[in-house]
Amino acid sequence: MSDPPIRILIAKPGLDGHDRGAKVVAQGLRDAGMEVIYTGLRQTAEQIVKAALEEDVDAVGLSLHSGAHMTFFPRIRELLDAAGLGHVLLTGGGIIPEEDKRELRRLGAGMLFGPGTPIASLVDYIRKEVARRRPARDAAGEPE
Amino acid sequence: MSEAGLPPLPDLEGDRGALARAVSRVEAGGDEARTLLDAAWKKTGRARRIGLTGPPGAGKSTLLATLVPLLRGEGKTVGVVAVDPSSPYTGGALLGDRHRMARSAADDGVFVRSVASRGAAGGLARAVPAVLDLLDAAGFDVLCVETVGVGQTEMDIAALADTVVVVLSPESGDGVQAMKAGLLEIADVLCVNKADRPDAATLASELEQMFDRGGERAWRPPVVCTEGRREVGPLREALEAHAAWLGQDDRLQERRRRGLEQRLQRLFVSRVADHLLERAGERLKAEAAEVAAGGISVETAAARLAKEFEA
CATH class of the missing domain: 3.40.50.300 (P-loop containing nucleotide triphosphate hydrolases)
Known part of the structure; x- marks a missing residue:
């Protein structure tokens, strides 16, 4: 049997209302054959992690244009790890300075993308990362 | 303490992560899904x-x-x-x-x-x-x-x-x-x-x-x-x-019993259909070609195939 489709949560944490980018990405990933769970605007870190847990996603993509990325990425990574979701890829995009991207990678985020990134690059990156991470997820799924 | 050699059921009630992963396994289907569902069924x-x-x-x-x-x-x-x-x-x-x-x-x-x-x-x-x-x-x-x-x-x-x-x-x-x-x-x-x-x-x-x-x-x-x-x-x-x-009265039980019967019937039919489609793959193509060439109607081709794969 072929591998089940990649499941990814697309969320917008915090208060900024610019969801065009998130919608474009959600649609692009769907067209690449992924199951995209779109949670919409104004999510708290806790809500996003609860959704990621219940939906058993392979990846979480955050869209941020508010400047709050240095808060949300590390916080969500921390909550994901605490919920037993260490295998889940945390990626995203928006307006994020290069220096911050480097720091966030150090704190456990994956690659972060800026405006104008072709969807194909996102798709390649997510597929590659998920293929690498799924064995860890499956191990976590084994009954004790 | 597993019965009949079943692996222990993940803690569906206490662990939301385990429940979520169990849902994914059931979605994926196959033997693993059935083992899980057998164990869950009596609850x-x-x-x-x-x-x-x-x-x-x-x-x-x-x-x-x-x-x-x-x-x-x-x-x-x-x-x-x-x-x-x-x-x-x-x-x-x-x-x-x-x-x-x-x-x-x-x-x-x-x-x-x-x-x-x-x-x-x-x-x-x-x-x-x-x-x-x-x-x-x-x-x-x-x-x-x-x-x-x-x-x-x-x-x-x-x-x-x-x-x-x-x-x-x-x-x-x-x-x-x-x-x-x-x-x-x-x-x-x-x-x-x-x-x-x-x-x-x-x-x-x-x-x-x-x-x-x-x-x-x-x-x-x-x-x-x-x-x-x-x-x-x-x-x-x-x-x-x-x-x-x-x-x-027994209305709820009766409704659920009918529902299960319908579910069973559907699953059975879809399994048989999957199996037949796999077996008939080449013959399907051949019959479709004959229909396209104008030899026989779609209905006749389907009836012929059904008879052929009856066993």
Whole structure:
């Protein structure tokens, strides 16, 4: 049997209302054959992690244009790890300075993308990362 | 302490992560899924199962978003399964029902799972009944399953819900549309949503008349008017009334027994169909070529193939 489709949560944490980018990405990933769970605007870190847990996603993509990325990425990574979701890829995009991207990678985020990134690059990156991470997820799924 | 060599069941009741992974395994199907479901089966039967169906845009998700906190207020835990279609071309899906459930987004008494139909004929994912079984075994008091209703799908939802709510809105057309689509036959409750719109009252009274004309039914489905964002009280009452009716005699048991029979039949047919398609692959192509060349009609080719693969 072929591998089940990649499941990814697309969320917008915090208060900024610019969801065009998130919608474009959600649609692009769907067209690449992924199951995209779109949670919409104004999510708290806790809500996003609860959704990621219940939906058993392979990846979480955050869209941020508010400047709050240095808060949300590390916080969500921390909550994901605490919920037993260490295998889940945390990626995203928006307006994020290069220096911050480097720091966030150090704190456990994956690659972060800026405006104008072709969807194909996102798709390649997510597929590659998920293929690498799924064995860890499956191990976590084994009954004790 | 496993019985009959089954591996121990993951802690569905205590560990939401384990439950979520179990749902994925059931969606993927195969031996592993069956082992899990065998173990979960004897814990099922406790949850009340409510199905919501109706045309896209009628407001099913919005109704649920308001109904769920109401049920929570009564102290009930709630599992929600929201089904959206997969693209037949790419297999991808955009699952957007969750984002309407914001009021329950931080509530640990609510578990929401979005399910893509993954190519199941009729639109209701093949795995949905089994996913409901898992949530039932996990101990939720009420399960709500939400799906777009077209064609065969409604039959499916009737087989797996104790109560089917058909949601319509003035935009979904007049009562004749609902009659055409066969939605009226499966409804236990008819919900005219967006009741603040001018045509809602007309639609509701039209539906009432249809039920009045429709002859004797053991249960006459109530027609209730709701405004999904704020007023769903009448729906809650209708659900209560139907539950009370089902509670008399052996109605609930009888309904569930019929539902299981239907589920079994469907699963059996789809397994046999998969198996036949695999076996007949080359012959199908050959017959199709003959039909295209004008030798025989599609009907004759199909009959010939059916006879050939009967054994």
